[in-house]
Every structure is written in structure tokens, then in C-alpha cells.
Amino acid sequence: MEYNTLGNTGLKAAAISFGGIPIQRSDEANTRAVVDRLERYGINYIDTARGYTVSEEYLGRALEGRRDRFILATKSMARDYDSMKRDVETSLTNLRTGYIDLYQLHNLGEKDFAQAFGPGGAWEALDEARRDGKVGHIGVTAHNLDALRRLVEEYGEFIETVMFPYNIVEIHGHDVLALAREKGLGTIAMKPLAGGNLEDWQLALRFVMASGVCDIAIPGMGSAEEVDRNAAAAEELSPLTEEELARCEAIRKELGSHFCRRCGYCAPCPSGIDIPGCFLMANYLRKYDLSEWARARYKAMPFHAGSCVMCGACERRCPYNLPIRDMLEQVARDFGY
Numbered sequence: 001m002e003y004n005t006l007g008n009t010g011l012k013a014a015a016i017s018f019g020g021i022p023i024q025r026s027d028e029a030n031t032r033a034v035v036d037r038l039e040r041y042g043i044n045y046i047d048t049a050r051g052y053t054v055s056e057e058y059l060g061r062a063l064e065g066r067r068d069r070f071i072l073a074t075k076s077m078a079r080d081y082d083s084m085k086r087d088v089e090t091s092l093t094n095l096r097t098g099y100i101d102l103y104q105l106h107n108l109g110e111k112d113f114a115q116a117f118g119p120g121g122a123w124e125a126l127d128e129a130r131r132d133g134k135v136g137h138i139g140v141t142a143h144n145l146d147a148l149r150r151l152v153e154e155y156g157e158f159i160e161t162v163m164f165p166y167n168i169v170e171i172h173g174h175d176v177l178a179l180a181r182e183k184g185l186g187t188i189a190m191k192p193l194a195g196g197n198l199e200d201w202q203l204a205l206r207f208v209m210a211s212g213v214c215d216i217a218i219p220g221m222g223s224a225e226e227v228d229r230n231a232a233a234a235e236e237l238s239p240l241t242e243e244e245l246a247r248c249e250a251i252r253k254e255l256g257s258h259f260c261r262r263c264g265y266c267a268p269c270p271s272g273i274d275i276p277g278c279f280l281m282a283n284y285l286r287k288y289d290l291s292e293w294a295r296a297r298y299k300a301m302p303f304h305a306g307s308c309v310m311c312g313a314c315e316r317r318c319p320y321n322l323p324i325r326d327m328l329e330q331v332a333r334d335f336g337y
């Protein structure tokens with residue numbers, strides 16, 4: 001396993017580390033099995049979030065007795081001092097620890113900067129937690145390139161790491177991530193597998209690490225088998241050949257930018273639709289050998305794409321500005337309901 005230091009933090013993390021979003025679709029026993037595998041492979045960096053429902057709690061229980069073997073990172077959507085102070089305490093309780101290595105301001109947009117970094121803002125609560133020894137380092141996560149650029153250029157003195165999507169089909173963050181690195185900020189690639197849309201995991205992870213702008217990548221892992229697969233990929237992080245780069249280019253053209261990353265920010269849907277679940281099943285439907293399986297799984301979902309009442313609430317929450325209503329109409333056409 002290759003280890004890289006996150007900017008100037010001194011935190012030395014496995015190049016291919018652990019993203020905790022899928023834990024919210026898991027249970028405690030499975031989470032323990034996942035953490036067992038992480039420990040076995042030396043995948044020592046665990047990322048979760050206050051917003052990932054039960055993820056912090058399950059991971060906290062699975063980490064009992066071995067917390068010191070891992071670097072723990074979490075994050076909060078809080079933007080004001082009081083909410084962030086509360087969230088840090090909740091994270092400490094959930095994760096069953098007195099210390100979180102990296103606490104991140106989650107999904108910052110430009111509209112949030114003045115509040116989060118201003119007087120009485122969330123950053124002040126994190127800085128206080130850092131002085132109190134409850135938090136080691138402060139980072140940010142963002143999904144919008146203009147926001148990332150401003151964070152790096154204007155707020156670099158407040159933060160120590162940035163997390164941004166980076167994968168075969170999303171390379172627009174390249175130059176700003178390079179600048180972040182130059183400034184000594186740690187760079188963390190989220191969505192290295194493009195939300196599960198990239199089938200060749202090894203190629204996808206090699207692409208991210210060969211970019212030269214990401215210290216670590218944190219693919220989401222929801223099972224011991226997924227840890228096995230990523231750990232195997234992490235053993236082969238060689239640079240890409242010309243032919244492999246051409247394959248990446250072809251994948252980029254094929255997927256375009258209108259694909260769901262399965263982040264779940266669009267929830268809840270008032271009609272009860274599992275939006276990323278619908279898109280996932282539609283992807284499987286297009287694969288010849290999985291289409292019958294996809295039809296059966298889609299049928300078993302309690303609400304279908306055709307139930308969308310077009311309220312648009314989901315689109316206002318999607319950080320990738322996906323035309324979710326149009327996409328769901330296509331899913332309804334594909335499945336017939």
C-alpha cells in the first residue's frame with residue numbers, strides 16, 4: 001500500500017482510502033467486517049460525515065479498541081458557530097473518540113463563504129475545537145469549481161485540505177487542485193469511481209493517482225468485497241499507457257457530464273422516489289446480461305420514476321445541477337413506468 005502525506009498536515013494516509021457514504025446503506029455487522037478489512041490492508045484513512053445518517057455511529061462502534069490505528073475524517077454542513085460546535089460534539093460521541101484528525105466544512109458553495117468564515121461562523125467553532133485538541137486539522141469539501149478556486153486562492157490560510165470530485169470523467173478540478181498542492185493544502189479526490197459509473201475500478205483509481213494532483217482518493221466502500229477490490233487496485237497504481245489514456249478519453253465522451261454520482265443530496269423526494277436508485281437500475285438495464293435483474297429490482301422499488309410530480313425540489317439540492325426530472329422521465333420511458 002502506498003501512503004501519501006496530506007499537504008502540510010503531517011497525516012500520512014493510504015493513497016486509496018475509505019469513503020463512508022455507503023455505510024448508511026449497511027448495518028453494524030457489515031461495518032465491522034469492512035473495518036476489519038481496512039485494518040488488514042493498512043487502509044488507514046476513514047472519511048465519513050454528519051450527513052451520512054448512521055455512518056458515523058456504525059463506524060464509531062466498529063472502531064472501538066482500534067481507533068488509534070486510523071486517521072478519522074468527518075464533516076458537517078453547519079455554517080454558523082453554534083451548529084458547528086454542536087456537530088463536532090455529536091461527531092465525537094458518534095465516533096466514540098476524544099479526537100477527530102480532520103474536520104471538514106461539507107459541500108461549501110460561494111454563497112456560504114461569508115457566513116462560514118466570518119465572525120460567528122462555523123470555522124470559528126472548528127478553530128476553537130482545534131485549540132482544545134478535539135480536532136486536528138480543518139478542511140473543506142466542494143463540488144463547484146469556482147467555489148474550489150476561491151477556497152484555494154482566498155481562504156487558503158483558514159484550511160489545510162480540500163476535497164473535490166476527480167475521476168476519469170471529471171477532470172475540471174485539475175489545475176486548481178495542482179494550485180492547492182503548491183500552497184501546501186492536502187488534496188482528496190472524492191468520487192474517484194464517478195459514483196459507481198466506471199466499471200474498470202483499477203483503471204479509474206490509477207487515473208486519479210497518476211494525475212499528480214490528488215494526495216489520496218476515497219472511493220466509497222460498502223462491503224468487505226469492495227474493500228478487497230480497491231485494495232487490489234491500490235497495489236497497481238502504475239502510470240497509464242497511451243492506449244489506456246485513449247480508453248479514458250472514450251469513457252469521458254460516452255458518459256458526458258449528465259450522470260448521477262449517487263451522493264444522495266437530492267433526498268428526500270416528497271413522492272418517495274429513490275432517485276439515485278432509479279438511475280442505477282436504468283444503467284443496469286442497458287447492460288445486456290443484467291437487464292432482467294434490473295427489471296426485477298426496479299419493480300421491487302416502492303416508488304418508480306413515473307411517480308415524479310415534477311416539483312423540482314431534488315434539482316435545487318443536486319450539487320451537479322443534473323436535470324433530474326428529465327432524466328427520470330427517461331428512466332420511466334426505459335422501464336415503462
Ligand code: SF4
Nearest residue numbers: 269308309311312314
Ligand atoms: S421533481 Fe420528482 S423526483 Fe424530484 S423531488 Fe420532486 S417528485 Fe421527487
Ligand code: SF4
Nearest residue numbers: 260261263264266318
Ligand atoms: S441526482 Fe444529483 S444529488 Fe441526487 S444522488 Fe445523483 S448526483 Fe447526487
